[in-house]
Structure formats: C-alpha cells, structure tokens
Amino acid sequence: MGFAVEEREHAVVIGAGIAGLTAAAALADVFERVTVLERDALGEAPGFRPGVPQSRHLHSLMGAGQRALDALLPGFTERLYGAGAVPLRTPYDHLWLSPAGWCHRFAPSHTVPSATRELVEYVVRTSVAEIDGVGFRDRTETVGFAGDAERVTGVRVRARDGGQVDEISADLVVNASGRGPGGRGWLRALGLAEPEVERTDSxxxxxxxxxxxxxxxxxxxxxxxxxxxxxxxxxxxxxxxxxxxxxxxxxxxxxxxxxxxxxxxxxxxxxxxxxxxxxxxxxxxxxxxxxxxxRHMANERYRYEDLPAWPDGLLLVGDAVCAVNPVYAQGMSMAAMTAVTLRRLLGEGAGCRAMQKEIAAGNERAWQVATGADLAYLADAGDAGSRDAGEYMRRLMELALVDAEVNRTFFDVMMMLAEPDALASPELAARVARGPARPPADPAC
Structure with a gap:
C-alpha cells in the first residue's frame, strides 16, 4: 500500500542525527510538513550532544555518502569545506600501515572532506533547516507511537524536563532514534512480534x-x-x-x-x-x-523486514534498525544513502513494508563488511571456505599496496562507490594469483 496524495500532509522524524536529518530532507520532497523531534538541545554552533556519544571519535564520510548528501542537500560539500573541513586525497595523503604492510604513495583517486562528527552534523542540520516545510522541536522526548499494529498515526511526546504527554499526528513516522532500546519498546507496545536479532561483537x-x-x-x-x-x-x-x-x-x-x-x-x-x-x-x-x-560498538541489526506484519505509517532507519562497528567508518554514509533510497521509494508510491525491506537490503553491504572483518577477531581457523576467502583477501591487500590500479579498485569498494564483487572479478583474481611485482613501501617512509 502506498501513500495517497491526501496522506502526505505531515511526517514526523524521531532523532536529529545524520539518519534523521537526511530522512527529513528526503521526506520534504513529498510531504507538506516535516517535523524533526530531538531529545537533546540543538545548539547554534557545532557541539557535543549526549544522544551521539560516539561523536567525539574519528568519523569519515565515504565517497558514496558524500555524493548522497550532495544529492539530498545541493551544495553540501562546499558548505562543509566553507565551515573548515579539510580535503583528504585518497590514498595520496595517507601514511598507511595495513595488515599486509605499508602502502606506496599513489596519485589521488578520491577526495573527501575530513571534519569532526559535530561539524558534519551541524552543516547537515542547518542545510535541512533551510528546506521549506521542515521544522525542529528539540528538548522533546518521544515516549511511544500512536496507533496500533496495523497503522501508526503519530507519536506521543513530552518535554524533556517533564510535563504532560501530548500526541502529534502524522501520516508517516520515521524512527531514527539510534541504538537505544526505546524504539523497540514502542513497537512491543503496539503488539508487534519480536524480530530476529543478529549481533556480532568483537x-x-x-x-x-x-x-x-x-x-x-x-x-x-x-x-x-x-x-x-x-x-x-x-x-x-x-x-x-x-x-x-x-x-x-x-x-x-x-x-x-x-x-x-x-x-x-x-x-x-x-x-x-x-x-x-x-x-x-x-x-x-x-x-x-x-x-x-x-565502548558500545557491536554490530547489531533487527530483522523487522521479516516480520509477518508491519504497520502502515512507520519506518525505521539508521542505527534503530542496523548499527555497525564504527571503526569501519560506514555509519554516516549508510544514513545518507538510505535517505536517497527513501526519497526514490516515496516518489514511486511504495508502501511502508516494501520500503522497510529495501532499507534493510541497502544495509547488507555495510553489514557484511563490518561483520566479516570483526569475525576475524572472534573465530578460530574456521572452515576451508573461510580460510580460502581470508587468504584471497590477504593476497589482494598485498597487491593493492603496490599496484595503483588495484589500489583504486580497492578504494572504490571501501568508499562504497563500487560493489564488493569488484574485488573478485576474473581479471583481478588472475592478478592476485600472480602476486605483487614489487614489495610494500619502506616502513621508514
């Protein structure tokens, strides 16, 4: 079931992190009004928020995430650079000791902005705030969904410092509230079945x-x-x-x-x-x-897309449905890419169940990258297939350190600009089998 024109008056987004902000930008193309609810106070300058405890740590915007943000918020990259972000040329600017050795210095293949998470979020938020029809309510705590297991009709909220619970009606609610257990409790209160949970924790x-x-x-x-x-x-x-x-x-x-x-x-x-x-x-x-x-960095995803029933009027995005180990720097890009998918699906008139399934499918690549890397710290030698795959990736990395063309393909995949199967093409597999033609760079570089 899709949304009829008369059902596109008001959308509510829970959470003003990157996932919520980019979702709001996508919804603004379709809905007359979009309200973003945030428990924290939203300051007038970049700064730490308790709702984003990981923001003080290293964040990277992958090439695909940068493209998605520019598509959702034209001029985003220029605004981020104008706010002080530093251009990083990959791999030219990198002094990189990989598990297989030091990387040679190759010509730039990608350029991405480097900035704190606080600055990236601030530039995204101020850009979204300029979109007609988008409004913010900070210091507002969501306490549950309105509606039932068949249709969500809004959210129940109260001021963060207490007070009465009010209901905000909405034609669509997007939960981007993050890893916390609140959203799962709201779903249980509607009478929805518990989803399968997958967790990989290194x-x-x-x-x-x-x-x-x-x-x-x-x-x-x-x-x-x-x-x-x-x-x-x-x-x-x-x-x-x-x-x-x-x-x-x-x-x-x-x-x-x-x-x-x-x-x-x-x-x-x-x-x-x-x-x-x-x-x-x-x-x-x-x-x-x-x-x-x-410390809370486990890979966790909730398979809501596999439930036998899903209510109209509700979507889950970002860490609320799939959170990956931030060491691999995929989170912000995943959020922006999900929002681009959401905008497309809304334009096609897709229903919430279909959209939830496609959102889950879009998270699969990042999930496989993160859990595949983390499992290496948890497993023993594993089966023959796992050992073969691990050996192939080791030899591929050795080649990427010394071969400019292979290095570019490797970073295309790491930047989420190419699918992982690009690393297993017949031509590349043959080059991996031959091995590198020169050693890694000098460790004294």
Whole structure:
C-alpha cells in the first residue's frame, strides 16, 4: 500500500542525527510538513550532544555518502569545506600501515572532506533547516507511537524536563532514534512480534583526543593509519586533520584490549602500535581537550523486514534498525544513502513494508563488511571456505599496496562507490594469483 496524495500532509522524524536529518530532507520532497523531534538541545554552533556519544571519535564520510548528501542537500560539500573541513586525497595523503604492510604513495583517486562528527552534523542540520516545510522541536522526548499494529498515526511526546504527554499526528513516522532500546519498546507496545536479532561483537573500544596542530607543520602526509597486524594483532589507531587547525587521534583495540582514557595511558597505548610514527607525531603536540572513551560498538541489526506484519505509517532507519562497528567508518554514509533510497521509494508510491525491506537490503553491504572483518577477531581457523576467502583477501591487500590500479579498485569498494564483487572479478583474481611485482613501501617512509 502506498501513500495517497491526501496522506502526505505531515511526517514526523524521531532523532536529529545524520539518519534523521537526511530522512527529513528526503521526506520534504513529498510531504507538506516535516517535523524533526530531538531529545537533546540543538545548539547554534557545532557541539557535543549526549544522544551521539560516539561523536567525539574519528568519523569519515565515504565517497558514496558524500555524493548522497550532495544529492539530498545541493551544495553540501562546499558548505562543509566553507565551515573548515579539510580535503583528504585518497590514498595520496595517507601514511598507511595495513595488515599486509605499508602502502606506496599513489596519485589521488578520491577526495573527501575530513571534519569532526559535530561539524558534519551541524552543516547537515542547518542545510535541512533551510528546506521549506521542515521544522525542529528539540528538548522533546518521544515516549511511544500512536496507533496500533496495523497503522501508526503519530507519536506521543513530552518535554524533556517533564510535563504532560501530548500526541502529534502524522501520516508517516520515521524512527531514527539510534541504538537505544526505546524504539523497540514502542513497537512491543503496539503488539508487534519480536524480530530476529543478529549481533556480532568483537568487543572493540575507542579512545580519542584532539590536538592542536603545530604551527607551520608540513609533511607529505595528512593522515596516519596504523592497523592491527603482525606483532600487534589487536591494536590500531589513526590521526586525521579536522577543522580549526587540529588533529583528531583515535586509538582502538579489540577483544577488550581497549585504549585507556587517561593522558599517560593514551600515549602509552599509541606507543604500543606496530609502528611509532603516530605516537611520535602527537607526543609533543598540545592537547586540545581530554581523552574520551567509547565502548558500545557491536554490530547489531533487527530483522523487522521479516516480520509477518508491519504497520502502515512507520519506518525505521539508521542505527534503530542496523548499527555497525564504527571503526569501519560506514555509519554516516549508510544514513545518507538510505535517505536517497527513501526519497526514490516515496516518489514511486511504495508502501511502508516494501520500503522497510529495501532499507534493510541497502544495509547488507555495510553489514557484511563490518561483520566479516570483526569475525576475524572472534573465530578460530574456521572452515576451508573461510580460510580460502581470508587468504584471497590477504593476497589482494598485498597487491593493492603496490599496484595503483588495484589500489583504486580497492578504494572504490571501501568508499562504497563500487560493489564488493569488484574485488573478485576474473581479471583481478588472475592478478592476485600472480602476486605483487614489487614489495610494500619502506616502513621508514
């Protein structure tokens, strides 16, 4: 069942994170009014919100996510650069120690903006706020859906500081409230069956800190990435430039081997990585804030699309339906790409059940990437098929480090601009079988 014209008067979005904001932009093409509800206070400048606890850590906007945001919000990239984002040329600007060794310095194949999550969200929000018909209600807590298991007719809300519960009527409600359990409880209250839940948890953790970039600093690289590998299989870290002349340094570890949140422990963890370059760069840099930790990083998805019945008037997007380990930097791009899909489906007159199924299908690639990587930390040798796949990817990575053409294909997939099967084409498989024609770059680079 699709939406009739008279049913496109008002849409409500729960959550003003990237998933909710991009959904609102998509809905504004179809609905006369769109109201975004947010529990936190929305400030007049970029800043931390309790509802986005992971925002203090490294975030990357993949090429496909950048394209999706530009499609939803024309001029977004220019606005982000105007607000201070730093262009990063992949892989040219990268000092990258992969599990298979150091990457040679190739000509740029992609350029993406680097900024804090707070700045990206702020630019998205201010862009969405300029769309006719879109309004915001912050400090507003959603406490449930109105309607029943056949049709959701709105939401029940109250002011964050308490007070009476009010009902907001809507022709469509989009829940983008994130990982929290609230949305699942609202669905149970409607009488919906419990969905199948999939969870893969390699027990990772982040610690991050901002540093002032030294005055006059210049080097051939802009970003350092030291991944787990031989000699240090559980720990990694990265340094990226962000707005305001700062570096954001994020360290991570798997299987509960988490980086500390005290200053001395943070630097010692950086020293323990496979190469000292990241530690040596920030050792004498001036901190621009405290160390922040984040631990809730499991891959979780709820298979609502497989339930025997789904109410009209309701959609779930973002982490409310599929959350992946943020180490792989897919979340913001997944949200924006989902919104582009939502806009298309609404234009085609699709019903909520069909849209929920397609949203789930669109999350599959990111889910496979994240869980496939995390399972490597959890499993033993596995079956022969898994071992063969792991060996192929190891040899592919070795080739991508030294072959510019293979490197570009690899980053096309990592940037979500190409499907993963591009890495298994017959031509590429033959090149992988032959192996690299030269060794990885010199570790002293």
């Amino acid at each position: 027990r990772p953790g982040y610690s991050s800190r901002l540093y002032e970039m030294p005055e006059g600093f210049a080097d051939e690289w802009r970003i350092i990435s030291i991944q787990p590998g031989e000699g240090q299989p559980l720990r990694g870290g990265a340094l990226v430039p962000v707005e305001g002349g700062r570096w954001l340094v994020s360290l991570y570890g798997y299987l509960d081997d988490h980086p500390p949140v005290d200053a001395e422990g943070f630097l010692e963890f950086a020293r323990s990585l496979r190469h000292p370059v990241l530690h040596d760069v920030v050792r004498d840099a001036v901190p621009a804030g405290p160390v922040h930790g984040f």
